[in-house]
Amino acid sequence: MNDESFEQFMAAALPGLLRFGHVLTGDRHRAEELVQSALVKTYRRWGSLRHDQPTAYVRRAMANTYTSWWRSARHETAMPPGFDAAGRAASPYDERDAALRALATLPPRQRAVLVLRYYLDMSEAEIADTLGCSTGTVKSSASRGLRSLRDRLTDPAVEGALS
Amino acid sequence: MSAPVTDPIEELLAAALADARTDERWAIAPKAQALTAVRRSAARRRTATAGGALLVAAGVTAGISLAVGHDPAQQTVIQQPADGDTQPHAVPGVEPEWTPTTGSEWVLDKPAYDDFVMTHILPSPAPHTVRSPAPMTDASGRLLRDVVTGLPADAATARQDAPNGLAGAAAIHVRLADGTPVEVERMQLQEPISTQINGDAPARPTTRRDLRTGSVLVTIAGALYGWGPDHPGGANVALVVTPTGQYTFWAAPVSVPLSTVASWAEAADRG
Numbered sequence: 001m002n003d004e005s006f007e008q009f010m011a012a013a014l015p016g017l018l019r020f021g022h023v024l025t026g027d028r029h030r031a032e033e034l035v036q037s038a039l040v041k042t043y044r045r046w047g048s049l050r051h052d053q054p055t056a057y058v059r060r061a062m063a064n065t066y067t068s069w070w071r072s073a074r075h076e077t078a079m080p081p082g083f084d085a086a087g088r089a090a091s092p093y094d095e096r097d098a099a100l101r102a103l104a105t106l107p108p109r110q111r112a113v114l115v116l117r118y119y120l121d122m123s124e125a126e127i128a129d130t131l132g133c134s135t136g137t138v139k140s141s142a143s144r145g146l147r148s149l150r151d152r153l154t155d156p157a158v159e160g161a162l163s
Numbered sequence: 164m165s166a167p168v169t170d171p172i173e174e175l176l177a178a179a180l181a182d183a184r185t186d187e188r189w190a191i192a193p194k195a196q197a198l199t200a201v202r203r204s205a206a207r208r209r210t211a212t213a214g215g216a217l218l219v220a221a222g223v224t225a226g227i228s229l230a231v232g233h234d235p236a237q238q239t240v241i242q243q244p245a246d247g248d249t250q251p252h253a254v255p256g257v258e259p260e261w262t263p264t265t266g267s268e269w270v271l272d273k274p275a276y277d278d279f280v281m282t283h284i285l286p287s288p289a290p291h292t293v294r295s296p297a298p299m300t301d302a303s304g305r306l307l308r309d310v311v312t313g314l315p316a317d318a319a320t321a322r323q324d325a326p327n328g329l330a331g332a333a334a335i336h337v338r339l340a341d342g343t344p345v346e347v348e349r350m351q352l353q354e355p356i357s358t359q360i361n362g363d364a365p366a367r368p369t370t371r372r373d374l375r376t377g378s379v380l381v382t383i384a385g386a387l388y389g390w391g392p393d394h395p396g397g398a399n400v401a402l403v404v405t406p407t408g409q410y411t412f413w414a415a416p417v418s419v420p421l422s423t424v425a426s427w428a429e430a431a432d433r434g
Contacts, residue, residue, distance in 0.1 A: 010198055018191035023183045028191055037280065039201045068285070068354070096179035103176065109291075109327065118180040137291040137328045150172045 006046050010039065013055050020059060024066055024115050026104040038062045060130045063116065067108045067131065102152040103145075110145035113138055254408065256286025257354060266379035266404040269355050273366065276357035285354045291328035300324045303333035306349045306411070310335045313430025318345075345415040345424075347431075352408040358383065377406040378432050382425045385417055401428035 014035070021031030038061035042054065103111060109131070116122045116130060124142075128135045183189045194200070253260045261283065263269055271279060303322035311320065314337065323334040329350060337345035358369050358381055368384040383400040399421040401413040413428045 007198055010201070014193040014197060015190070018193060019184070019189050022189045022191055023180065031191060032194075036197075036200060039197075040281075041284070043201050065285075095175055096182055099172075099175045099179040100183070103179075114176060115180065118177040119183060133291045133328070134294075136294055140295060140328065146170065146173055146176070149176060153172060153175075 006043060009054055013058065017055070017058055017062070020115075020119065021062055023119050024062065024112060026100075026111075034062050034066055037065055056130075059120070063112050063130055064132065067112050098153060099149065102149045105152065106145050106148055110141045110148070113141040114145050117142060251406065254353065256284075258284040263355075263406065263408065265373065265377055265406050267371070267373050268406075269352055269404040269408055269410070270371070270379055270381050270402065271355050271357055272369075273357055273359040276355065276359070279355055283354075291330075293325035293328045293330050295328070297323070297325035297328070300333075302331055302349070303335065306333040306347065307335055309411075309431040309434050310337070310347050310427070312434065313427040314345075315339065339419075343416060343419060345413065345419070345427075347411065347413050349409065349411045352404065352410045356402075356404075356410070374403075374429060374432055376432055378403050380425060380429055380432070382421050384421050399424045401425045403428050403432045405432070 017035050017038075018031055021034045022028060025031050025034060035058075038058045041061050042058050045057075103114060106114070112131065113127055116127045117124075122130065124135045124138045127138045131138070251262050251264045253262045259282075299322065303324045307320060307322055311318075314320075317340040319338045321336045323336065324332075326332055326334040326348060332348065332350035334349075335347040337347065339345065358371075359366055367386045370382045372380045374380055379402075381402040381404075383402075385397045386400045397417060398414040399417050399419060401421075401424045403411045403413075411428065411431065413424050415424050
């Protein structure tokens with residue numbers, strides 16, 4: 001595989017990778033940074049990479065880089081323009097926005113597990129392989145993440161909670 | 164996921180993330196020079212790797228010169244790590260080789276961190292493999308002994324090993340006499356960390372001080388969130404990292420003065 005094939009891969013995969021990064025991080029600039037970092041790693045290994053699934057390799061690099069950025073510290077995550085930061089949900093779409101706002105408050109690993117599970121439709125085994133952890137950790141992270149979402153979305157005192 | 168979605172919240176999240184696959188709010192247009200930027204960054208990494216090799220070679224040469232010259236003024240002082248191991252070690256998985264000798268080298272400001280990330284290959288995170296309930300180990304015991312060194316005597320504490328399934332990590336959950344929570348976590352770092360702990364939000368006031376143990380103490384005012392309605396305003400945070408990369412993270416609501424959190428963290432580092 002040569003430079004030209006990498007260029008073709010990037011042209012085809014970049015929009016999807018950027019969107020995945022955006023959903024994963026909740027932040028446009030962080031997503032661009034994450035994709036760039038993963039693509040650099042991919043580019044350097046392009047000659048020895050298994051090329052049947054290069055997109056999976058980049059996603060794996062993105063997910064691992066993301067979860068390692070802030071392994072223990074929780075941090076604020078911005079949301080894309082168009083997401084109303086306040087107010088109660090009034091329609092199914094508002095509810096979905098509220099769910100994504102709540103998702104943005106989770107620790108990186110829980111968020112990554114839920115995004116891989118529902119955005120990429122990965123199985124628990126695939127998520128465990130991607131994140132380099134056990135399926136038990138995937139299950140517990142998903143469970144904790146969903147519990148936190150439930151708390152946030154059903155607590156009327158919490159901003160953006162569902163009515 | 165093969166299992167059917169039956170939980171309403173799970174169903175809602177699944178629908179929201181399915182929408183995100185086509186919702187234009189999540190789209191990011193690729194930059195025109197994206198490929199060029201990747202190639203340049205990859206080239207910079209290759210340069211850095213080669214530069215590292217040259218520096219190692221230069222260091223070997225300098226070492227020979229020192230051995231011949233016996234100049235005590237040129238001796239390198241190596242900080243004594245807390246575990247008594249006097250030899251600094253290259254951190255596994257980081258390329259080019261990186262051998263921190265002080266705690267301060269593990270904690271970088273945002274520009275330095277970004278530069279490090281762009282010039283080094285970093286290891287994948289350690290797998291979180293400890294099943295719940297995690298067995299009690301001496302990791303939380305050691306952390307508890309360190310933590311109580313500076314805390315008020317009437318503070319209540321609870322130990323936790325392997326938080327989030329991470330082997331070797333430990334946490335102490337503290338309640339001060341008035342019920343104020345304080346959280347302490349300790350783990351082994353695999354790579355340097357940044358002081359920008361609020362993501363892309365504006366950086367919070369940060370201080371840094373090298374301790375006599377060789378560790379670094381970093382304080383961050385009003386960072387994070389999540390203490391709940393009883394404790395608005397985020398957290399005051401103190402980080403201590405030893406020369407060997409043992410990272411201890413203290414967080415308390417902002418009602419606890421930052422100087423107090425820092426004094427607890429420093430006392431714990433002295434053990």
